[in-house]
Amino acid sequence: MASRKxxxxxxxxxxxxxxxxxxNYNYLHPENKDQVMEIVKDTIVSRNNLIARVNHPDGKDNTKIVKAYYKAVYTDLFKNVDESFTKLSDLIKTK
Structure with missing residues (x-):
C-alpha cells in the first residue's frame, strides 16, 4: 500500500x-426506494468507519502491525463494497 491518502x-x-x-437504479425503479436507500445508508456508514480507521491506526511503532492493519482496512473495504453491490444486484434480479 502506497499511502493513507x-x-x-x-x-x-x-x-x-x-x-x-x-x-441510477432508484431513478429507473422508484418503487424500491426504501431498499435502495438502505444500501446507500449502509455504504455511507461503512465509508465513514473505514476513513476513521485509516486516520487512527493501531501500533504506530511497529511497521508489521501497521501494514497488517492497513491490509485489513483494504480487505474490509472490498468486502463492504462487494456486499453492497450484491444487495443491489439482488434487487435488480427481482425486478
Whole structure:
C-alpha cells in the first residue's frame, strides 16, 4: 500500500460508485426506494468507519502491525463494497 491518502481516495471512489449505481437504479425503479436507500445508508456508514480507521491506526511503532492493519482496512473495504453491490444486484434480479 502506497499511502493513507491513496487509501482514502480508494475508499471514497468505491463508496461513491456504489452510491451512484444505487441512485441510477432508484431513478429507473422508484418503487424500491426504501431498499435502495438502505444500501446507500449502509455504504455511507461503512465509508465513514473505514476513513476513521485509516486516520487512527493501531501500533504506530511497529511497521508489521501497521501494514497488517492497513491490509485489513483494504480487505474490509472490498468486502463492504462487494456486499453492497450484491444487495443491489439482488434487487435488480427481482425486478
Amino acid at each position: 491513496r487509501l482514502k481516495k480508494d475508499i471514497d471512489y468505491l463508496s461513491f460508485e456504489v452510491i451512484s449505481d444505487c441512485y
